[in-house]
Amino acid sequence: MRCLLQRVSSGSVTVDGAIIGEIGPGLVVLACAMLGDTPENVAAMAKKLTNLRIFKDDEGRMNRSLLDTGGSVLVISQFTLAADTTRGNRPGFSAAAPPEEGEKLYDLLCTTLAQMGITVGKGKFGADMKVALVNDGPVTIMLEK
Structure with a gap:
């Protein structure tokens, strides 16, 4: 799983x-x-997302996790993270899970995060979505499990 x-x-x-x-x-x-x-990949990703210390502590250092801060998560399905751009100018997405399996694993990630006590907002799998955010920092990190 890539996030x-x-x-x-x-x-x-x-x-x-x-x-x-x-x-x-x-x-x-x-x-x-x-x-x-597999579901094990999803569980490992959920654990990493909730425990990654990227939120500021009282001294302004990135030393607190999502669990520490009580923050929320907005999870958006994004198959284009599987893009292969090594050949030509049109990305290939054959490394992404098939849609039926991808949706199950996406839903499992959202459910697992909620079971860990995180407030979860969701997109709609496979939909044309408009995502708005105010990046704090900015802090942007790629994870793979």
């Missing part, structure tokens, strides 16, 4: 003109299930 995460002050996702998910301080996570990913 691009951004520490944010706020974030929202809109589908067909309606906001379907929004958060305050926390993380916007663009998530891509890859071929061969």
Whole structure:
């Protein structure tokens, strides 16, 4: 599983003109299930997302986790993170999990984060989404599990 995460002050996702998910301080996570990913990959990613110390402590250092801060997560399905750009000018996406499997793993990531006590906002798998965020820092990190 690949995730691009951004520490944010706020974030929202809109589908067909309606906001379907929004958060305050926390993380916007663009998530891509890859071929061969398993529930174990998802569990490892959820653990990493919630424990990664990228939020400021009282001294202004990145020393606190999402669990420490009580922040929220907005999870957006993003198959384009699987892009292969090594040949030509048109990216290939064959490394992404098939849509049915990708959706199951995406939903599992959201459910797992919620079970860990995180407030989770979601996009709509496979939809044309408009994502808005206020990047805090900016802090943007790529993770793969």
